[in-house]
Amino acid sequence: MLKLFARIAGYFSNRNLVGVDKAGNRYFTRKDEIDGIMKEKRWVVFRGEEDSTCIPVEWICWLNGQRKIAPTPEEIMELEARRERVRQNVARLKKEEEEKRAKEGNACKTSISGKVGGPDLKSFIRQFPDASEGGKVKEASDAMDGTRNSKERVTEKAETEPESSEPTGSGASFKPGTWQPPS
Template sequence: MSKLFARIVGYFGNRNLVGVDKAGNRYFTRKEEIDVKEKRWVLFRGEEDSTSIPVEWICWLNGQRKIAPTPEEIMELEARRERVRQNVARLKKEEEEEKRAKEGNARKTSISGKVGGPDLKSFIRQFPDALEGGKVKEASDAMDGTRNSKERATEKAETEQESSEPTGSGASFRPGTWQPPS
């Protein structure tokens, strides 16, 4: 029993208070006589919440820092963190203002009607309809009223004769036999 009592008294009598953080948590250290290694621990104020420990103290507890953080260092780091928070808030505000300005410009151009869309008639004329076999061009020409039916028939006959595409389908088709005209 005396050994247990001596160990308890030695444990509490041999500890050194290293510092206190902003939340009121107290940090202690003691030298182990057997291991010659320094033991570090924290006594939480109130509820044991490991997320309430500042990063500097976590580094000290884990042995990543040899010296415990000083109050001046902690105050300097807190001021730096606050500046970073303010800068982040300012940047978010500027981004939102830029986004609103861009949206406002887009709305103005769409409302004024000056934004021209694609010319669909000229776009459709580029591609003959597969189902109608090239009648889209004829239909669009008829809509324009620029040509008569005789001119259209002549042009259609010329395009069919000048075509270098292979003709034939079904049983008469043989792969690899078509050669381009020379």
């Protein structure tokens, strides 16, 4: 009897049922005149507990006004089928990835013949010179890095010339993109 009364009261109110989602939530709209402007109000009546996480994305977009037209049942079915295909594809990819890891794991174990795989630390350490060869490392790195070499020349030049308190400018010799902040 209470449901019948609620349904009859719903007919006399100025709200319109727009649609129902898969969870049974009902979506309504009402047009109100506010300050001479017709505004549309949209809301949802939850079936059961009020859990906003159970609202589908297409209905959220409609409630927020990102969609002008509410989603149709055909559109909802199509989107649900697409979501199911995506879930199946993700499950298939995970399964393939696990199979690939299992194959690679077996291949590594047979090729190493019992040794534990990992980085080769000896070859990593060999690329760093001993402390006694410090001068050779500096020369090699300077030859490889021209910018470092030019910075050293600038610092050597700065050490030989006394610093002036007067501001200096580059004037006509300035080239855009070449300025470096003083260090």
